Amino acid sequence: MKILSIASFLILSVLPLAYMYGGHFNLDRYAWIFKDVRQQSIFERTMYLGLGTVLLCIVLGVSVAVLLEYADIPFRSYLKVLIIISLLIPPYISGISFLTFIGKNWVSAEFREPNPEVASMVRRDRSAVLNASSLQNSLMNRTVASVPVTPKRPWYIPFDIDPYNIEWAILILSSCLFPIVFLLTSFALRNIDSRMVDAALLLQPPLKVIWKVNLPMILPQILVSGLVVFIFAVSELGIPSIMRVNTLTMEVFNHFTGFFDTGQALALSFPLVASIALLILAAQLLTGKKPFISVPLHTKDRVILKLSRAQKALGLAYILLIIFVSSVIPLIVLIINSNYAFVEALEKAGDSMLNSLFLSFLCSSVMLVPAFFISYFYKGDKGMDYLILSPLIAPSAALGIGMIGIWNNDYTSIIYGSFLVLAFGYLARFLPFTIKALTPFMEQIPASVEESGRLAGASFAKVAADILVPLAKPGLLIAWLIGFILCMRELDLSVMLTPPGFQTLPNRIFTLYHYGDIKTTSALSLFLVAIVVIPYLAIIIVNNTSKWHISNSRK
Amino acid sequence: MNKYFVGVLVILFALATIYYLGDSLMPSENEVIVYVSHDQDYSEPILKDFEKDTGIKVKAVYDTEATKTVGLVNRLIAEKNRPQADVFWNNELSRTILLKEKGVLSPYKSSGALDKPDSYKDPDGYWTGFAARARVMIYNTQSVKETEAPKSINDLLNPMWRGKVGIANPALGTTGDQVAALFSLWGDDVAKRYFTGLKGNDVKVVESNGMVKNQVAAGELYMGLTDTDDANDAIQGGKSVAMVYPDQREGGIGTLLLPNSVMLIKGAPHQENAKKLIDYLLSSTTEEKLSRSKAVQIPLGKGVPHPDNVPSIESLKLMNVSQYDVYSSLNRSQEFITQLLIN
Numbered sequence: 001m002k003i004l005s006i007a008s009f010l011i012l013s014v015l016p017l018a019y020m021y022g023g024h025f026n027l028d029r030y031a032w033i034f035k036d037v038r039q040q041s042i043f044e045r046t047m048y049l050g051l052g053t054v055l056l057c058i059v060l061g062v063s064v065a066v067l068l069e070y071a072d073i074p075f076r077s078y079l080k081v082l083i084i085i086s087l088l089i090p091p092y093i094s095g096i097s098f099l100t101f102i103g104k105n106w107v108s109a110e111f112r113e114p115n116p117e118v119a120s121m122v123r124r125d126r127s128a129v130l131n132a133s134s135l136q137n138s139l140m141n142r143t144v145a146s147v148p149v150t151p152k153r154p155w156y157i158p159f160d161i162d163p164y165n166i167e168w169a170i171l172i173l174s175s176c177l178f179p180i181v182f183l184l185t186s187f188a189l190r191n192i193d194s195r196m197v198d199a200a201l202l203l204q205p206p207l208k209v210i211w212k213v214n215l216p217m218i219l220p221q222i223l224v225s226g227l228v229v230f231i232f233a234v235s236e237l238g239i240p241s242i243m244r245v246n247t248l249t250m251e252v253f254n255h256f257t258g259f260f261d262t263g264q265a266l267a268l269s270f271p272l273v274a275s276i277a278l279l280i281l282a283a284q285l286l287t288g289k290k291p292f293i294s295v296p297l298h299t300k301d302r303v304i305l306k307l308s309r310a311q312k313a314l315g316l317a318y319i320l321l322i323i324f325v326s327s328v329i330p331l332i333v334l335i336i337n338s339n340y341a342f343v344e345a346l347e348k349a350g351d352s353m354l355n356s357l358f359l360s361f362l363c364s365s366v367m368l369v370p371a372f373f374i375s376y377f378y379k380g381d382k383g384m385d386y387l388i389l390s391p392l393i394a395p396s397a398a399l400g401i402g403m404i405g406i407w408n409n410d411y412t413s414i415i416y417g418s419f420l421v422l423a424f425g426y427l428a429r430f431l432p433f434t435i436k437a438l439t440p441f442m443e444q445i446p447a448s449v450e451e452s453g454r455l456a457g458a459s460f461a462k463v464a465a466d467i468l469v470p471l472a473k474p475g476l477l478i479a480w481l482i483g484f485i486l487c488m489r490e491l492d493l494s495v496m497l498t499p500p501g502f503q504t505l506p507n508r509i510f511t512l513y514h515y516g517d518i519k520t521t522s523a524l525s526l527f528l529v530a531i532v533v534i535p536y537l538a539i540i541i542v543n544n545t546s547k548w549h550i551s552n553s554r555k
Numbered sequence: 556m557n558k559y560f561v562g563v564l565v566i567l568f569a570l571a572t573i574y575y576l577g578d579s580l581m582p583s584e585n586e587v588i589v590y591v592s593h594d595q596d597y598s599e600p601i602l603k604d605f606e607k608d609t610g611i612k613v614k615a616v617y618d619t620e621a622t623k624t625v626g627l628v629n630r631l632i633a634e635k636n637r638p639q640a641d642v643f644w645n646n647e648l649s650r651t652i653l654l655k656e657k658g659v660l661s662p663y664k665s666s667g668a669l670d671k672p673d674s675y676k677d678p679d680g681y682w683t684g685f686a687a688r689a690r691v692m693i694y695n696t697q698s699v700k701e702t703e704a705p706k707s708i709n710d711l712l713n714p715m716w717r718g719k720v721g722i723a724n725p726a727l728g729t730t731g732d733q734v735a736a737l738f739s740l741w742g743d744d745v746a747k748r749y750f751t752g753l754k755g756n757d758v759k760v761v762e763s764n765g766m767v768k769n770q771v772a773a774g775e776l777y778m779g780l781t782d783t784d785d786a787n788d789a790i791q792g793g794k795s796v797a798m799v800y801p802d803q804r805e806g807g808i809g810t811l812l813l814p815n816s817v818m819l820i821k822g823a824p825h826q827e828n829a830k831k832l833i834d835y836l837l838s839s840t841t842e843e844k845l846s847r848s849k850a851v852q853i854p855l856g857k858g859v860p861h862p863d864n865v866p867s868i869e870s871l872k873l874m875n876v877s878q879y880d881v882y883s884s885l886n887r888s889q890e891f892i893t894q895l896l897i898n
Contacts, residue, residue, distance in 0.1 A: 038898055104775060241762045246897050254726045254893060358571050365568075404633040417639065419575050496630055500588045500614035500639070502575075511595060511617065515765050515788075 006378070008370045009388070009431060016402030016428060017391060030267050039251075043271045046234050046248040049166055049173070050275075053233040054226045056174035061181025062222060064319055066210055069189040071305040073315050080186070081537060083319070086326035087179035088532040089334075090489050090506065092238025092513070093525045094176050097330035098168075099242070100337065102161050103154045169243040173233050175326035180232070181225040187478060188221035188440060189214060194302060206304045221440050227279055227389075228433065234272060235396075237492070248272055280389055331529070337522035345523035349508040353527060356488055356505035359419060363426040364434075364483035368476055371434040375442040376468065388432050399428060400496025419502050425493040430486045434479045441475025477539045485532050586612040587828040588639060590627045593646040593815055594784070597850040604844075605835050611828050616640070631659050631820065638822045641829035644815065644836065648675075648684060649732050651816040652882040655681045661821040663830055667837025670856040672868075674877065675814050684814030685837050686845040686852035689871065690733045691810065692799045693771050693786045694778035705778055707802045711753060718757040721767045721779035725892040729764065729782055729813050732881060736811045738888040739880040746888070750895055760896050772796050782813065784850040787864075791849060800871060809872035814855055815845075 033039045064083060068076050086094065192214055200209040215222070240247045248271060255265040307315060338345070346353070378384040391399070403425055407416045415421050445468060453463035469476070491506040498504065505528060513521040591598045595617040602613045618627045628650045631643060635658065645651050654660050655677065664680035675684030692705050698719075705711060711720045723730040738746040759776060761767055767779035768786060772794040786798040802808045817836045823829045835841060842854035846861035853868055854861055861867070 038894060041898070104773075244760065250897075254724075254897065358575065362568060362572070401629065401633050404630065408634055408637050408639070410637075414576075496626065496633075498616055500590075500616050503617065507617075515594060515596065518769075 004373075006374060009374055009435075014387070014391060016399055016406050019402045019405050030270055033267055033270065039268070039271075042246060042248055042251055045166060045245065046272070047275065049169060049240070049245070049247060050230045050234040052166075052170040053173045053177060054230050056170060057178040057181045057229045058222060058226055060174065060178040060322060061225065062185050062215070064178075064322060065182050065185035065189060066215075066305075067315050067319060069186055070206070070210060070214075070303060071307055071312075071315055072303045073307070073312060073319065075316075079319055079323070082323050082327065083182055084179040084536065085323075085529065085533065086176050086330070087183075088485060088529045088536075089176065089327070089330050090238070090509070090525065090528065091173060091176045091236055092242060092510075093334065093521070094326075094330045095172050095239045095242040096513075096518070097333035097337075098172055099163060100333050101154075101329050102163060103157055104163065164244045166243075166245045169239050169245045172243070173236060173239055177229045177232055178322075178326070180228050181222065183478065183482075184221045184225040184228075184437070184440070185218060187474065188218035190302075191441070191444060191474075192217055197302070197304065201304060206306075209304070224436055224440070227276075228436065230279060231276060231389075234275075276389065331526075334522045334526050334529075337518050338526060339519045339523075341519050341523050342527075345520045345527065348512070348520055349505060349524055352503045352505045352508040353524075353531075355419075355502055357531060359423060359426065359504065360484050360487035363423050363430070363487045364480050366423075367427055367431055367434045367483045368438075368480055371431060371438050371479055372442075372464075372469070372472065372476065375435050375438040376445070376472075379439060379443045388435050391428060391432055396429065396492035396496070400425065400493050403428065403497060416499075418499055421499065422494065422497045422502070422504075425497045426487050426490060429490070429493060430483055433486060434483045437479040437482050438472070438475045441472050441478075445471050481536055481539055484535055488528060488532055584825065585610070585828070586614060587641050587825050587832050588614045588616075589642040589644055589832060590616045590618075590631065590640045591644045592618045592627055593644055594850065597784070597845065597848050597852075598644060600848075601836070601841055601844060605832060609831060609835070611831065613832070628654060632657055635659050635821075638820045638824070640820050641823035641825045642832050643818050643820060645818070646688075646815055647729055647732050647813050648682075648816050648878045649735065649882045649885050651682045651818060652879060653885075654818070659821060661819045661823070663819040663833060665830070665833050665837050667834050667856075670839075670858075671837070672855060675812075675855055682816045682818040683833075683837055684816050685855050686842050686850075687812045687814035687855055687868070688729070688782045688784055688850070688852060689800060689810050689812050690729065691781060691783055691786050692778060692801050693768060693781050693789065693796050694799070695771050695774050695776070695795055696797050697795045698774050698777045704797065705799060705801070706804065707807060708780070709749075711758070711778065711780075712749070712756055714756065716756065716777055718759070719777035720753070720756065721759045721761050721770055721776040722753075723761060723764045723767055723781070725760065725896055726889050730780065731885065731889055731892075732813060733780065733811050734892050735884040735888040736874055736876050736881045738884040738891075740808060740874060740876045743887070743891075747891060750892060754895055758896070768796075784852070787851045788849055800866075803872045807872060809874045811874045811876075812853070812868065812871070815852070 067073055068080055068083070073079070089097075196217075197209065197214065200213045204212070234247065235249055236247075237249055237253060239245075240250055248268065252265045252268045255268055374384075374388070378388075403421065404416075407421050407424065409416075415424065449467055449471070450460075450463050453467055454460070458466070489506055490504070491510055494504045494507045498507065505524065509521050509524045509528070512524070589602065591602075598617075599615070602615055605611070606613050616627065627643070628645075631638070631640065631654060634640070638659075643651075643654070651660075660681045662677075662680040665683060667685075668676050668680070668683040671683055671685065675687075676682065692708070692711070694704055703715070705713075725731055725734050734746075734750070737749065740746075741749070759770075761770060764781040764785045765788075767776070767781045768789045770776040771779050771781075772789045772792075774795075783798070786796070789796045790798060800810045802810060815836075817833050819826075819829055819833060837856075839854070839856050839859045842852070842856050842859045843861060845852040846854055846859070846865045851862075851865050853865055853871075855868065
């Protein structure tokens with residue numbers, strides 16, 4: 001089973017990329033990218049974007065996780081649900097919403113009331129406007145306002161904002177991605193052995209205990225979440241595109257699709273590959289010598305930070321502000337922009353919605369099988385981390401072309417000619433995330449549990465089914481949710497691998513968005529948010545009503 | 556979790572999987588697979604009409620606007636040794652010629668190609684152009700006086716419009732074609748000077764022609780380069796914009812025409828159905844439908860009925876540049892423009 005699990009990962013995730021990179025290796029190309037000044041500048045900008053987003057996400061995610069797990073903030077259970085909604089909104093949709101909110105209202109131009117005078121002249125001239133021979137006459141005879149009109153700034157924005165820069169890209173990406181840090185930090189905090197916390201509280205005040213004991217203990221999870229955020233941030237195409245910030249990923253995309261230069265595109269991705277590898281190494285060095293892995297006795301809420309009324313109000317205001325900026329503003333803008341055209345949206349994209357729902361449920365569920373075994377068998381194996389994260393480094397387009405090369409043959413036609421090739425693409429792309437999300441929970445299952453079961457005569461399959469899976473249930477649920485969200489939002493692979501007659505919802509949304517159909521795009525985005533919120537709520541309910549016990553701590 | 560609940564879920568998934576796999580498990584001969592780069596909202600109705608008229612099932616793969624054309628072109632090249640598609644309906648010509656050069660296409664001289672101008676079809680029958688758009692300028696009528704409205708693409712260099720002119724990603728799609736056409740027409744030096752001048756005038760690069768349209772309609776940009784279908788979408792929507800076919804005056808270089816193109820894929824699994832689809836797309840009926848749609852596409856066929864608001868190609872001054880010259884300029888123009896405007 002150990003070998004089978006890693007073999008499936010290698011075939012699904014690593015082989016397509018090995019096929020691509022191996023087939024297009026050229027030393028000259030790699031040398032060029034390090035010498036070219038423009039590429040250096042783009043690389044620096046990309047690192048700034050990635051690391052800036054990580055820093056802000058960690059500040060937001062950890063602070064909110066500490067408040068919601070340890071402080072007696074009112075309405076905590078509701079806030080925990082609301083805080084992750086921004087993760088469910090596609091980043092480019094969040095970007096558009098923010099631009100609309102600050103007054104860059106080209107998005108809402110579609111249904112802003114047109115100038116009546118102009119509209120009536122357009123209607124009168126419509127038959128002539130597009131006729132080139134009468135166009136000039138038509139224009140000269142038209143009497144329109146001659147004073148240039150600039151878009152009005154909303155009353156709540158006191159000064160003009162220029163959002164088309166990297167700092168705004170970092171802010172928007174952070175508002176979308178900080179829930180990743182929050183989720184992993186939150187679960188890690190809940191899983192700290194309460195005996196250690198109790199012992200520390202005897203000697204130190206709660207804040208010091210959190211700062212000097214709890215947070216250092218969960219540093220691996222925080223760093224892993226930061227790494228995930230970094231990968232998402234530097235891989236993102238939508239936000240940099242909207243904010244007009246050219247990143248390495250966009251450069252790779254342009255070379256891949258505009259120049260049809262696969263080798264150059266792959267070479268351009270190398271600095272990202274190297275950066276991510278270095279970050280993994282740094283994370284390993286910082287956390288590798290941790291002697292203890294905490295095993296929880298139970299996972300009930302543990303309030304250790306009693307706040308005064310003023311402090312509670314401040315804490316609540318802080319969290320509500322984050323929720324308002326990251327989730328409420330985009331949702332309000334989406335609702336307004338949708339013009340309540342939900343029925344029309346369903347008519348245009350109802351089949352795409354079903355396709356994405358089915359594919360995401362299937363992939364996120366199937367993904368758990370290899371993820372479970374890999375994270376169990378290889379927990380603590382630092383070398384495996386590099387292999388597990390390696391598929392994330394390459395652009396989706398490269399993975400897509402690699403998959404076509406691997407799966408488009410006579411023996412696998414049933415895969416390539418059907419939705420299965422897209423499902424395999426999702427597995428390849430997102431299995432690493434699922435494994436990483438599950439690993440901290442698997443590391444807390446002591447080896448003695450399995451050994452006891454085997455000593456009692458049970459097979460590994462029985463031990464896994466009856467003992468390991470129930471123990472790992474919180475991790476399995478969160479890993480499933482992460483896989484589901486990622487699959488529902490995936491766009492780039494779909495273009496390369498979608499079989500004929502099958503279209504995914506993000507593909508449809510993105511296409512409609514670029515046509516300028518913001519109304520339908522907004523309505524469909526609201527559906528997308530709703531589709532992902534429901535499983536999340538279900539998991540929260542399941543997690544809070546289940547109990548489990550782990551017998552021993554393990555060094 | 557309740558075992559029965561899990562069991563029901565597994566059965567439901569199995570049934571859904573069989574449903575989705577159905578076509579692959581039992582492939583039909585009476586179908587045609589088409590990759591489409593033309594906007595889905597305009598192309599899908601045409602394909603549905605073909606299904607209705609012929610009884611041949613159409614399975615389509617649509618590109619996204621942001622990766623327009625190039626995503627599917629990459630896929631066709633990758634699938635070359637074992638093609639999945641029968642027909643490719645492209646929305647321009649340069650990447651069509653690329654596919655021919657890469658050996659992805661098979662010649663087919665459709666009867667529908669007979670009435671198309673020679674300059675918009677391959678002499679050996681590898682591809683045929685139909686239902687064209689044109690590159691145009693769009694400007695906001697509330698922000699730009701009619702006397703100051705641009706008439707030529709050179710007017711976009713006017714310092715009055717500094718920071719207020721928009722273009723789509725010049726490495727992709729029809730904007731990329733226009734850049735290549737100017738390189739071919741003017742020569743590299745003059746073209747580079749022009750685009751350097753645009754950069755000096757702080758031109759804004761946005762993701763797509765649709766975004767150019769939206770931002771001009773909202774007044775965030777005053778003018779921009781886009782395609783006729785995008786401009787028409789805003790005009791028919793009552794937005795405060797107007798459209799100009801650039802450089803129509805005496806001595807002007809004319810505008811770039813961008814026909815759709817259709818082609819047979821080499822080794823197509825359903826050759827006969829593919830030829831029927833190509834014939835259908837090149838028919839005057841299809842060209843008329845596309846001219847009457849919001850896409851307002853210009854028919855290339857002789858005598859094709861079209862509404863008054865769609866010009867005939869004879870009434871337009873067109874850029875005097877061959878599609879093969881545009882294609883041969885594509886790589887070097889894209890390299891220059893990417894270095895210049897996307898940094």
